[in-house]
Amino acid sequence: MNAMTKTGVAALKLDDLRKNFGKSEIIRGIDLEIGDGERHAVIGPNGAGKSTLFNLITGRFPPTSGKVYLHGQDLAGKAPYEINRMGLSRSFQITNIFPKMTVFENVRCSLLWSEGYRYSFWNIVNRAQHLTEEADRILEQINLTERRELPAGVLSYAEQRALEIGITMAGGADVIMLDEPTAGMSHSETDYIVDLIRKVTEKKTLIMVEHDMGVVFGLADRISVLVYGEIIATGKPEEVRANARVQEAYLGAALEAEH
Amino acid sequence: MTDLTQKTAHVPPAVTLGNTLPWILSIAFLAIAPQIFSSNSAITIMNQMGITIVFALAYNMLLGQGGMLSFGHAVYMGVGGFACVHIMNMETFFSYLPLPFLPIFGGVVGMLLAVIVGSFSTRRAGTVFAMISLGVGELIAACSVIIVVFFGGEEGISGDRTYGMPFFGIEFLQHIEVYYLTAFWLLLSAFLMFMFSRTPVGRMANAVRDNPERAEFLGYSSRWVRFYSFVASGFFCGIAGGLFAINYEILTEENLNLATSGGILLMTFLGGAGFFFGPVIGAVVFILLQTVLGLQTDLWALYVGALFLATVMFFPGGFAGLLMMHVTPIRLGKMHVLYVPYLKTFIPGILAVLGICSVIEIVFHARHAPLGDEDMTIFWTTFNSHSIVAWIVAIAIAVIGVWLTKKAAPGLVEAWHEANTPDKGASA
Missing domain, CATH: 1.10.3470 (ABC transporter involved in vitamin B12 uptake, BtuC)
Known part of the structure; x- marks a missing residue:
């Protein structure tokens, strides 16, 4: 995997990132540095551009202007698969798995590239013992061992979300981006996913979009607040909580709803 | 487990x-x-x-x-x-x-x-x-x-x-x-x-x-x-x-x-x-x-x-899909539940298909055979394709076949459900 974990180089750096769709500016100049091993949450009201920001970083959409650097490397013009190979992996707001394949196969497929199998047609994957072991280890971690042979499409919602997190981190990427990992979940399911995220992102850089303030304040080292395509505050949870602008724009209402 | x-x-x-x-x-x-x-x-x-x-x-x-x-x-x-x-x-x-x-x-x-x-x-x-x-x-x-x-x-x-x-x-x-x-x-x-x-x-x-x-x-x-x-x-x-x-x-x-x-x-x-x-x-x-x-x-x-249409509409998994559907009943050891309903449904079903095919063949022969050639043979039976009796027999077979199949179908659905449900007490 990518070994660019030199100190001093941010895991992810955004430099005046902008995105317009037609005349409307969705992302309006974002500067952000996320350090190695940091757990960073992006919060903000609906329509603030959180998912768009994710899509710009991961190469799903090209930015209108500005730069994204992963471990100091410019991501301009890179396709999603190239960005993934450089060590960035993401999950999606809407569950995004391989529904007809078994749970085990889902995980194994997400290991293939990083284990160096590329497009080979001279290896038989069933023979690769380390692949099977590694996939089973991940299944164990995400508590899906018992679902191993089921088609992923028949899993419960929470299980599918867990599987997606498993797929996202399986490739060994050191920067993990999760888009609303607990959306649509009950309290107990949320607790399960939060534990899971904490476990699997250890020593990795995590960037997540999340609506559940309990999750955000429990998990994140730092928080950025995105409102109308701009970051109005970045800092430690308590700093963000105390920030007057944030209170006014967003957080007050959200925190009240929480209690 | x-x-x-x-x-x-x-x-x-x-x-x-x-x-x-x-x-x-x-x-x-x-x-x-x-x-x-x-x-x-x-x-x-x-x-x-x-x-x-x-x-x-x-x-x-x-x-x-x-x-x-x-x-x-x-x-x-x-x-x-x-x-x-x-x-x-x-x-x-x-x-x-x-x-x-x-x-x-x-x-x-x-x-x-x-x-x-x-x-x-x-x-x-x-x-x-x-x-x-x-x-x-x-x-x-x-x-x-x-x-x-x-x-x-x-x-x-x-x-x-x-x-x-x-x-x-x-x-x-x-x-x-x-x-x-x-x-x-x-x-x-x-x-x-x-x-x-x-x-x-x-x-x-x-x-x-x-x-x-x-x-x-x-x-x-x-x-x-x-x-x-x-x-x-x-x-x-x-x-x-x-x-x-x-x-x-x-x-x-x-x-x-x-x-x-x-x-x-x-x-x-x-x-x-x-x-x-x-x-x-x-x-x-x-x-x-x-x-x-x-x-x-x-x-x-x-x-x-017609077979292709039926496949697309009713069993999109194709013949292989139909065969593989039976893996679960076999694993559960409940194939026996299906035998009788299968016979009850498929025998009239086949009858219905043959009846419909006969009607089509008779129509085709009556319309397209050379003038004067009124004898046709299907299913080892030779008869006059212009005679009303042949029409009535073929249509009757088709109708009875369809009716019997329709009558047996709910039983088959029930049996299928039963065959795919594990017995109580057995581990899932």
Whole structure:
């Protein structure tokens, strides 16, 4: 995997990132540095551009202007698969798995590239013992061992979300981006996913979009607040909580709803 | 569920009875089939089946494994076949080439064509891919009358397989020798295609089929994965083309046109694109209908069309899907629940189908037989197609059959549900 974990180089750096769709500016100049091993949450009201920001970083959409650097490397013009190979992996707001394949196969497929199998047609994957072991280890971690042979499409919602997190981190990427990992979940399911995220992102850089303030304040080292395509505050949870602008724009209402 | 923890560290051995038995049975069957079906026409039909199975399996590398719907896949088989006939006609070269190696050349040519077309057609799956495949298919089919040097115009080109170098004394003068050559290539191609589906790129073909965007975020370019599947498919289509050239010694525009492309799609779907062995069933059933049923009635294509429609609408998993549906009842040991309801439903069901077919045949005969020829024969019965009695009998059989089937159907549904539910107390 990518070994660019030199100190001093941010895991992810955004430099005046902008995105317009037609005349409307969705992302309006974002500067952000996320350090190695940091757990960073992006919060903000609906329509603030959180998912768009994710899509710009991961190469799903090209930015209108500005730069994204992963471990100091410019991501301009890179396709999603190239960005993934450089060590960035993401999950999606809407569950995004391989529904007809078994749970085990889902995980194994997400290991293939990083284990160096590329497009080979001279290896038989069933023979690769380390692949099977590694996939089973991940299944164990995400508590899906018992679902191993089921088609992923028949899993419960929470299980599918867990599987997606498993797929996202399986490739060994050191920067993990999760888009609303607990959306649509009950309290107990949320607790399960939060534990899971904490476990699997250890020593990795995590960037997540999340609506559940309990999750955000429990998990994140730092928080950025995105409102109308701009970051109005970045800092430690308590700093963000105390920030007057944030209170006014967003957080007050959200925190009240929480209690 | 307790054995799952042990399974965790367990890697299946490369060779087990479970994964070799189907192949051993296939080899045994192909070896003795000409002894059972020894007539000349039977061997001709089996040769045709063998070639079509290779083609259908290659086609399913795209449709079933890769989620690419191709409407012009005949050209990869056709062009490979044309190339092989040209090699047959290169007298000096061919006289040094043992015939069994000829399909390799067809494969390489099919693959090269797939490399060229795939370089732009695999950028997207779905409608874009389907439309490009249709366009390219029509383009090359149209070339058959334009590039006469290669495609031979309307009459096609022909060769003679026996000019090749004898292979251990075999000159392939007889059908039976060609049969074993075809059977060998069928087994080899099927085995290689199966193995392809087990390689990293073969697994990722499934992943890209299911969700191309997710595959991209796992480090794989969907386009390259599709491209590799496409090229591999082209290779095996070319092998099928080579076998066709050996078997028939002539290729024409018919090997390239839309009807052939449509036929392979139809039989692959009929057999079941979701399973590796599905196209095998589809090809066998289709060829049987075409040859055996085709001898009995001019309307065979109508029945095949109706069967295809029924497949698409009622059992999209195809024949293979229908078979595999029974895995759960068998595992639960509850197949016995189904036997009686099956008999109760399918006997009148078959009756209904035969009744409807009789009505169609009688109408067809009454309308289209030469004037004065009023006698027709179906199901070993000869009668006057203009007599009202025949009409009444056929319609009555159809109506009673449909009525009885409808009456039995709820019982079958119930039994099916019952057969798929584990007994109380048994572990899930």
